[in-house]
Amino acid sequence: MTKTVQLDASTAVPVPGFGAMGMSAFYGEHDDDTSKQTLRKAIEIGCTVIDSAFVYGMGHNERLIGDVLREGDNRKKVFLISKFGIEINDKGELETDGSPENVIRSIDRCIENLGGLYPDAYLQHRVDKKTPIEETVRALDAVRKEGKTKYIGLSECSADTLRRAAKVAKIDFVEVEYSPWELTMEKNGIIDACKELGVKILAYSPLGRGFLTGRYKSPEDFATADGSDFRANLPRFAKENWERNYRIVQEFERVAAKKGCTPAQLALSWLIHQGDNIIPIPGTKSSKYLVENFAATSVDLSPDELAEVRKVIEDNQPVGTRYAESQMASLEG
Secondary structure, eight states: OOEEEEOSSSOEEEESOEEOGGGTSSBSOOOHHHHHHHHHHHHHHTOOEEEOOTTTTTTHHHHHHHHHHTSTTHHHHOEEEEEEOEEEOTTSOEEEOOOHHHHHHHHHHHHHHTTSOOOSEEEESSOOTTSOHHHHHHHHHHHHHHTSOSEEEEESOOHHHHHHHHTTSOOOEEEEEOBTTBOHHHHSSHHHHHHHHTOEEEEESTTTTTGGGTOOOSGGGGOOTTOOBGGGGSGGGSHHHHHHHHHHHHHHHHHHHHHTSOHHHHHHHHHHTTOTTEEEEOOOSOHHHHHHHHGGGGOOOOHHHHHHHHHHHHHTOOSSOSSOHHHHTTOOO
16 A cells, blocks of 8 residues: 655655665666666656755766656656755865855756756755855745745754754755664654654665665675775774674564565665654665565554564664764764
């Protein structure tokens, strides 16, 4: 049975959605033909919340999705989210830019990458500490009023930043890492602020960057010849932390076997049960795992089962930060 999250009086979207990042960047090799087949499969089965960003291949991900959305009536079936604000500077380094001028440049670039299509929602990818959030949000709201997007939001912001932003304009979405392996947002006030303000939560990496699926057995599984899978450099996947962190995988496998579902489905179902404003956006390059993930809504968890999963989570907190030190500095909260 498909579960939905109501965005407003006229729009509801199915959960879970789909995070398309790995089709273009950060998770090793990718193949456009295979990615397009997976995107078409997502649309076919009704997994139609698709999340992208400019930095996912520096426009490649938006162009890839745009190619599929322009096929037949696919655009009408998809709720498309994209993000801006992580740019490459003159030194070839990533930096944040939330200036009003960049908001305008970025939405036009996004539309161009999509082949003339408009995103349904447009989010600031990382908060720019050089630009007051009020200025960024005013520009985003102007873009919305211009008709270039319908919804706006922020990613990896603090509760204070969200409240400041919400005084300027209606904020529809906050995107944040949220999974059984990452519960910071339950402790830093962002979830409470979202509920208070009527903001929907896009939960990225809801499977712990694939870790909770059980498909990765050692740190070497993230090694690539060209170093293109950035998970190999994340502290949580470091050799010295692997054995301790792997215990939660084993526990999810145990509980899932008892429930008759996959560990991924257990994790997604648990997350969906955490609130009626939560939209997990697991990513995959594979149609097989896409179908498996979308079927998580058929896994109903009783109060006792939810409590059992919560205990597993609390007893197996991750060792190591979720990003490298340099990347952690770009996060709020």
